[in-house]
Amino acid sequence: MTAPLLPGIFTGGGDRLGEQTRLECGVCWHVYDPARGCEVWEIPPGTPFAALPDHWRCPNCDNEKSVFLPLDQAPEDGMDSRVAALVACFEETAQRMCDLPVHNPALRVDAVGFRPFGEGWLGILITPWFMNIVLLPKQADAWDHLMPGAEKQRHALPAGSYDFEVARAEGMGTYQTCSLFSPMHEFADHEGARLTAEAAIDALMTAEEEPQEAEADSRRIDRRDLLRGRFGGPEN
Amino acid sequence: MAALETFYDVIRRQGISRRSFLKFCSLAAASMGLPPAMAGRIAHAMETKPRIPVLWVHGLECTCCSESFIRSAHPLAKDVILSMISLDYDPVIMAAAGDQAEAALEDTIQRYKGNYILAVEGNPPLNEDGMFCIVGGKPFTEQLKHAAKDAMAVISWGSCASWGCVQAAHPNPTQATPVHKVITDKPVIKVPGCPPIAEVMTGVVTYMLTFGRLPELDRQGRPKMFYSQRIHDKCYRRPHFDAGQFVEEWDDEGARKGYCLYKMGCKGPTTYNACSTTRWNEGVSFPIQSGHGCIGCSEDGFWDKGSFYERLTDIKQFGIEANADKIGMTAAGVAGAAIATHAALSAVKRARAGKGENQ
Numbered sequence: 001m002t003a004p005l006l007p008g009i010f011t012g013g014g015d016r017l018g019e020q021t022r023l024e025c026g027v028c029w030h031v032y033d034p035a036r037g038c039e040v041w042e043i044p045p046g047t048p049f050a051a052l053p054d055h056w057r058c059p060n061c062d063n064e065k066s067v068f069l070p071l072d073q074a075p076e077d078g079m080d081s082r083v084a085a086l087v088a089c090f091e092e093t094a095q096r097m098c099d100l101p102v103h104n105p106a107l108r109v110d111a112v113g114f115r116p117f118g119e120g121w122l123g124i125l126i127t128p129w130f131m132n133i134v135l136l137p138k139q140a141d142a143w144d145h146l147m148p149g150a151e152k153q154r155h156a157l158p159a160g161s162y163d164f165e166v167a168r169a170e171g172m173g174t175y176q177t178c179s180l181f182s183p184m185h186e187f188a189d190h191e192g193a194r195l196t197a198e199a200a201i202d203a204l205m206t207a208e209e210e211p212q213e214a215e216a217d218s219r220r221i222d223r224r225d226l227l228r229g230r231f232g233g234p235e236n
Numbered sequence: 237m238a239a240l241e242t243f244y245d246v247i248r249r250q251g252i253s254r255r256s257f258l259k260f261c262s263l264a265a266a267s268m269g270l271p272p273a274m275a276g277r278i279a280h281a282m283e284t285k286p287r288i289p290v291l292w293v294h295g296l297e298c299t300c301c302s303e304s305f306i307r308s309a310h311p312l313a314k315d316v317i318l319s320m321i322s323l324d325y326d327p328v329i330m331a332a333a334g335d336q337a338e339a340a341l342e343d344t345i346q347r348y349k350g351n352y353i354l355a356v357e358g359n360p361p362l363n364e365d366g367m368f369c370i371v372g373g374k375p376f377t378e379q380l381k382h383a384a385k386d387a388m389a390v391i392s393w394g395s396c397a398s399w400g401c402v403q404a405a406h407p408n409p410t411q412a413t414p415v416h417k418v419i420t421d422k423p424v425i426k427v428p429g430c431p432p433i434a435e436v437m438t439g440v441v442t443y444m445l446t447f448g449r450l451p452e453l454d455r456q457g458r459p460k461m462f463y464s465q466r467i468h469d470k471c472y473r474r475p476h477f478d479a480g481q482f483v484e485e486w487d488d489e490g491a492r493k494g495y496c497l498y499k500m501g502c503k504g505p506t507t508y509n510a511c512s513t514t515r516w517n518e519g520v521s522f523p524i525q526s527g528h529g530c531i532g533c534s535e536d537g538f539w540d541k542g543s544f545y546e547r548l549t550d551i552k553q554f555g556i557e558a559n560a561d562k563i564g565m566t567a568a569g570v571a572g573a574a575i576a577t578h579a580a581l582s583a584v585k586r587a588r589a590g591k592g593e594n595q
Contacts, residue, residue, distance in 0.1 A: 090478075093478075094480075096480045097480045100498075101548065102498070127478070129477075129478075130477070130478055131583075133587070148475055149472040149473060149476075149494060150472075154589060159584060159588070161588065161589040162587060162589055165472060165474055166475070167478065167479065168475070169479050177474070177475060179469045179470070179474060179587060180583040180587055181583055182469070182474075182478075182505065183505060186579070192576055195577075196577075196579050196580045196583075198576075199573075199576055199577040199579075199580035199581070200583060203584045204584055
């Protein structure tokens with residue numbers, strides 16, 4: 001294969017592309033959409049770009065696969081690789097945990113619903129012995145000054161305030177966790193745990209309306225209104 | 237003379253300023269996990285509502301509950317709580333003794349029929365017609381039943397009154413019996429722990445005075461606001477548990493690094509209490525923080541559940557049994573989407589930090 005014409009273009013590292021990722025020809029801007037496939041080359045819909053045969057060329061300008069650029073993938077911010085590293089880290093820990101009674105063998109290490117949040121990425125980590133909300137810093141060393149176990153870190157999520165523990169792991173740097181479940185014996189299978197984690201992250205990201213207390217609060221007597229003879233809050 | 241003064245009257249008489257009083261109200265709100273706006277309500281209740289007469293009776297116990305109670309940091313027990321409730325009878329701290337004391341008990345029962353709270357520390361032994369615990373010349377069981385008959389509610393202080401504790405441990409020769417098995421016709425609030433955390437004890441009393449009702453209880457009769465989380469859920473050593481870093485032997489490298497004490501017999505994963513959030517001695521520390529595992533002192537029958545240093549192995553059974561509010565997800569496990577959502581929502585709610593708490 002000849003050297004790519006432009007720097008930074010797709011050069012065969014297909015494993016880093018999402019299955020749905022569309023790519024654009026760097027020369028003629030023709031877009032390859034996996035959902036539609038390619039009529040010219042008789043590629044069925046649903047074929048990821050990485051699965052295209054090597055002899056596939058741009059149907060418009062006949063350039064090689066290598067000139068294509070990922071189109072709708074945001075510039076790689078490292079979230080996927082960091083989450084993968086987190087999962088790998090706990091898969092290693094699982095080797096040590098599997099003979100303890102807290103280990104539920106029906107489950108495996110899994111990361112659910114990671115998304116950008118503040119200066120980090122927030123998501124849920126499932127392991128056979130816990131399910132935690134995990135906050136990973138975008139800058140790997142951003143929280144290295146925090147002492148694990150010293151002080152809880154409070155974060156305001158849409159659903160309310162949550163106290164996170166500072167955790168540090170080999171190869172993962174410093175991150176923060178908040179427990180949802182542990183141990184995990186109430187989950188009969190991994191599917192159930194995943195469903196629960198998905199529902200939990202949705203709930204965390206949804207603002208909960210304040211109960212009646214807020215309403216009662218707004219009816220407090222304002223001192224100015226009181227002096228003007230208006231009780232029970234402003235009339236208009 | 238007014239039969240019942242308000243709490244506010246009492247503290248004004250003691251020379252406590254209104255500023256300190258309001259500060260106390262917001263601390264009380266915070267300690268109960270209520271939003272700051274509720275401080276106003278607490279203040280209002282304290283100013284207007286008469287103090288609750290409390291009878292504090294002692295059965296088979298070690299007085300650790302009383303010791304804990306009078307050391308509450310906020311609300312400050314010595315100045316405040318003891319003024320907030322009108323402790324009309326408590327053999328441990330009352331000046332009267334003998335006939336005088338018994339007369340005070342009788343007087344309160346007659347005067348405030350149906351309006352006083354009976355706080356029970358310790359439990360009655362039922363064997364040999366209750367002869368193993370005699371108060372004022374009569375078996376404690378009788379005093380308990382007599383005082384409970386006209387009480388508004390009963391508070392079971394500590395593990396003795398709530399579950400039975402050490403005197404009810406196998407083979408239980410005196411047949412020590414927890415209060416709720418003797419008093420069956422009154423609401424019983426269990427505040428287990430050996431002893432219970434001081435702030436939890438005063439928090440329960442403050443709540444009842446402020447809102448004029450019992451705090452919300454879980455299925456085992458414990459106030460949800462303090463007993464809905466396990467030590468394990470909020471333990472500061474939790475990241476070490478997650479990472480599989482355990483103390484394997486006392487004084488090993490892991491112990492020095494503050495690793496998780498699960499393998500050394502810590503009962504944190506099955507114990508529902510507020511130790512890891514409220515902590516002890518004005519929030520200074522709690523057992524795990526000083527390097528010893530939780531012994532699960534607020535759980536039912538903790539003396540009979542093996543050594544304090546034995547690793548939890550039947551955690552599956554224990555955990556499910558202890559979790560009072562788990563909803564039918566035990567047998568089948570979490571399967572359906574609806575159950576998963578319910579489980580997720582309750583976990584999300586449980587994990588939330590106390591509203592208005594800002595310490």
